[in-house]
Amino acid sequence: MKPQSQQHRSGLAYGFAAYGMWGLVPLFWPLMEPAGAGEILAHRMVWSLVAVALVLLALRRWSWIRPLLRQPARLGLIALAAAVISVNWGLYIWGVNSGHVVETSLGYFINPLVSIGFGVVLLRERLRPAQWIAVGVGAVAVAVLAIGYGALPWIALTLAFSFATYGLVKKRIGLNGLESLAAETAVQFLPALGFLIFLSAHGDSTFSTEGAGHSALLASSGLITAIPLICFGTAAVRLPLSTIGMLQYIAPIFQFALGVAVFHESMPPERWAGFSLVWLALALLTWDALHTAHRARARLREAAARAAATARDGNAAEDPVPG
Numbered sequence: 001m002k003p004q005s006q007q008h009r010s011g012l013a014y015g016f017a018a019y020g021m022w023g024l025v026p027l028f029w030p031l032m033e034p035a036g037a038g039e040i041l042a043h044r045m046v047w048s049l050v051a052v053a054l055v056l057l058a059l060r061r062w063s064w065i066r067p068l069l070r071q072p073a074r075l076g077l078i079a080l081a082a083a084v085i086s087v088n089w090g091l092y093i094w095g096v097n098s099g100h101v102v103e104t105s106l107g108y109f110i111n112p113l114v115s116i117g118f119g120v121v122l123l124r125e126r127l128r129p130a131q132w133i134a135v136g137v138g139a140v141a142v143a144v145l146a147i148g149y150g151a152l153p154w155i156a157l158t159l160a161f162s163f164a165t166y167g168l169v170k171k172r173i174g175l176n177g178l179e180s181l182a183a184e185t186a187v188q189f190l191p192a193l194g195f196l197i198f199l200s201a202h203g204d205s206t207f208s209t210e211g212a213g214h215s216a217l218l219a220s221s222g223l224i225t226a227i228p229l230i231c232f233g234t235a236a237v238r239l240p241l242s243t244i245g246m247l248q249y250i251a252p253i254f255q256f257a258l259g260v261a262v263f264h265e266s267m268p269p270e271r272w273a274g275f276s277l278v279w280l281a282l283a284l285l286t287w288d289a290l291h292t293a294h295r296a297r298a299r300l301r302e303a304a305a306r307a308a309a310t311a312r313d314g315n316a317a318e319d320p321v322p323g
Contacts, residue, residue, distance in 0.1 A: 011238025015247040018231035021224075023254025026096045026104070027262070028224055032217050035206045037094035039199060040221065043207070044089060045192035047222025049185035055226060056182060064179050074173060081169040081180070082187035088162040095155045101259030102267065106145070107159025108252040109278050112245075112285060113138035114164040122168070130288035134281040141277035148270030177233040181226070245289055249282065 032040050056062060068074060095104040113135055119125035127135070146152045170180060199205040207215050236244060256275075259265045 007238045011235045012243075012247075014231045015235035015239060015244065016250065018228045018235060019247050019250035020254065021228040021231070023251040024258070025224065026101045026255055026258050029093050029096045032214070032221075033097065034210065035214075035218065037090060037097060038195070039204075039206060040093050040097075040218070041086070041090045042192040042195045042199075043218040044093075044221040044225055045086070045185055045188040046196065047219050048181065048225040049189045049222070051222035051226040052178060052182045052185060055178065055230065061179065064175065068175075068183065077169055077173050078180075078183045079187050081166055081173060082184040084162050084166045084169065085184060086188060088159060088166060091155060091158055091162070095159075099263065099265065100155050101263050102256055102265045102271075103149075103153055103155045104159060105252040105255035105259060106153060106156035106275065106278065108163070108255070109249070109275075109282065110138055110142070110156065111160045111163050112248070113281060114160045115167060116285075118164050118168055128288060128292070130284050130291075134284040134288070137277055137281040137284065141274050141281065144270060144277060145274035148268060148274055177229050177236070181229055240293070246286060 029040060035043075068078075092104055092107075095101070116127065116131055116135055120127060142153070142157070145156075173180060173183075175183065196205065196207070200207070207218055235247075239247075260267055
């Protein structure tokens with residue numbers, strides 16, 4: 001097997017593992033009850049830093065810390081990223097444990113549409129016609145779902161906008177996934193630890209009162225955060241962005257399936273209609289991305305062929321004519 005093919009296969013395996021684990025996370029958070037969403041979130045922050053620090057120690061990847069500390073603007077962006085992802089994590093945990101798994105999946109389905117909107121409004125990016133149609137269909141889908149829910153699907157919208165904001169800020173930071181998570185959880189660590197100490201002092205902590213198994217589950221939230229991210233980082237360097245873009249739908253598909261089949265959440269016809277419109281918008285985005293990537297590859301092949309032909313013609317002109 002060719003090395004490139006091996007890399008692609010391993011990249012797909014890591015990608016499926018990352019998004020599969022993210023998709024199955026709704027099964028994990030309810031296991032931590034009776035801990036509330038705030039306590040679970042704080043433990044996730046604290047233990048994530050521990051897990052990531054151990055990985056960085058094993059890999060000896062510390063050289064990025066000192067230069068980062070000399071860049072106040074970048075540190076400010078990391079603090080902003082930490083704040084935004086804290087909102088995302090906390091709301092996601094609360095949504096899952098409050099019986100809104102389907103709506104949390106909707107947030108990650110519409111996240112690509114929100115990211116495209118950010119690109120237009122904030123980065124002045126120009127959209128292709130299919131992207132405009134997809135964004136329009138997505139807006140209609142939100143309106144249909146608002147009618148179905150009797151209100152705006154605020155959990156889904158907050159998850160989508162917070163994660164899109166997080167992605168936008170992370171692009172400006174420019175750190176790799178593991179290093180970025182380490183920096184962000186370092187910002188989160190002291191407030192999270194302080195909150196856990198506060199809970200313990202007031203007798204509201206479940207960490208030491210619900211048995212060793214419960215404590216181990218809370219501590220394992222760090223691994224639940226770090227392992228998928230490491231798999232994702234490994235996949236990202238082995239796969240094209242177009243493939244990563246398609247794999248990202250695995251997580252909300254799993255979440256939606258769990259919400260309907262395992263948690264038995266209600267799906268009246270108007271919600272099916274809204275979700276169907278969202279899936280149509282995502283199908284348009286996927287088709288457009290694949291079509292654009294195919295055309296770009298075709299142009300590259302044509303340019304390479306022209307360059308090779310020009311080189312051959314040049315070499316022929318330089319060859320001496322026999323006689």
